[in-house]
Structure formats: structure tokens, C-alpha cells
């Protein structure tokens with residue numbers, strides 16, 4: 424089992440130590456764990472610092488080792504239309520095994536909170552989110568895997584959290600998936616939607632379509648910010664992806680490793 428999306432206290436919104444999370448990962452039966460702390464940039468600058476200090480990152484993880492558990496060091500970078508150079512710069516902070524690309528802001532607003540949702544139907548909110556995602560995956564080159572494609576479905580201000588139905592946004596989703604395929608990027612199955620909107624982010628249908636379009640790289644992440652969430656639903660996720668692809672991926676030194684059934 425693998426969990427390639429975990430936040431420790433190095434992230435602005437994390438509290439637990441790398442060591443405690445790694446011990447929790449071992450206890451949960453994981454073979455491999457990747458820390459993916461946030462490097463996010465609030466476009467209006469009103470939300471405080473959403474990045475981490477490289478010194479704290481290195482102090483937290485370098486030298487961390489748990490027998491029987493492979494520990495990788497990654498980050499979750501907040502993709503925006505205008506921060507390609509920022510990503511290049513952040514990649515020079517230290518060597519990373521894995522870079523998740525995420526979209527958390529649309530039209531300068533954090534989609535997690537009510538302001539983004541004001542005056543929008545659920546359909547509109549989903550559509551704008553996916554449009555922004557398409558723009559970002561077209562612009563960016565330097566990440567490995569797109570995180571939580573249907574993140575919008577679980578946000579706290581959502582009036583009725585739901586897994587974004589593929590059929591409601593079929594053409595737009597296909598364009599995103601095609602772009603990922605073309606650029607050799609992967610798609611994450613984020614398990615945090617299970618308790619928040621009743622399904623994986625995104626759901627199986629998206630992965631079947633990704634496969635049909637030629638997608639090859641797929642990873643699993645719990646998006647845990649606490650020890651008790653590490654590895655959550657990762658077994659179910661692995662079964663699902665192995666059914667569709669015959670393997671799941673982890674990363675080392677920015678290169679995918681394919682783990683067959």
C-alpha cells in the first residue's frame with residue numbers, strides 16, 4: 424500500500440510530526456509514504472504564508488527512517504496561471520521525489536470558502552474550477568501528477584458536497600485528461616473525498632476515461648493532515664486502480680515506479 428499525499432506540521436495547515444505520521448503509516452500497513460507539504464500562493468495575499476520553510480522541511484524529514492517503510496519527499500504546489508517561474512524556483516529548494524500540482528484558487532478566491540460560491544450554482548462552481556484546472560495544466564510543465572481533480576466536490580462551502588459527475592462536464596474533463604496524457608503527467612486518486620462527499624476524487628469513471636485516452640501514471644493519496652487519516656482507503660483505491668491499469672505508481676527522484684498487482 425502506498426500513500427503519496429500527506430501533510431505534516433511543515434505545512435501551514437498541518438499539526439503532526441513527520442515521525443508520528445511515518446509511524447502511523449507503518450502501523451496502517453503502508454510500504455511507501457510521500458510527504459507532500461503545501462507550497463501555495465494566495466493571489467490576493469490576504470491568507471498569510473501558505474508555503475513552507477526549506478530549513479524546517481529538511482529538519483523534519485532528512486534523517487527520518489522507519490524500518491520497513493520507504494519514505495519519499497515531495498510537495499504539493501498550487502498551480503496558477505501566472506506562477507510557472509515560481510514553481511521552477513521552488514524546485515531548486517532541494518531535491519524532491521514527487522511534485523503534486525493542485526488547483527486551490529480560482530478567480531483569486533480559495534474555492535474552499537463561501538466567497539467563491541456566492542452567486543454560483545453547483546454546476547457553475549464545478550465548471551469554473553475545471554476551466555481553471557484546464558488552463559493550469561496547459562500552462563505548467565514542471566509537476567508530476569495532478570492532485571484531486573474534483574477537489575471542488577468536497578470543499579467546506581459546498582452547499583451539498585458531491586462527487587462531480589463526469590457526464591456533467593464530459594468535454595472539459597476530457598480536455599484536461601488529454602492534456603495530461605500529452606504531457607506525460609499523472610492523475611491522482613485522492614481518497615479524502617470518501618468521508619467528505621462519498622467517493623474518490625475523482626471517481627472510477629474518470630480513471631477509466633484517462634486509461635482510454637492513453638493515461639499511464641496514477642498515484643494514490645489520502646491527503647492526510649493527521650496521523651489517524653494516513654493510508655485511509657488506500658487499499659480500496661489500490662484495488663480500483665489495479666483493476667483498471669494493472670498497477671499503481673509511486674515516485675522516486677521525479678520518476679514513476681510501476682507496482683504491478
Ligand SMILES: [Zn+2]
Pocket residue numbers: 499525527570571
Ligand atoms: Zn490540495
Ligand SMILES: [Zn+2]
Pocket residue numbers: 428430499646
Ligand atoms: Zn493536500
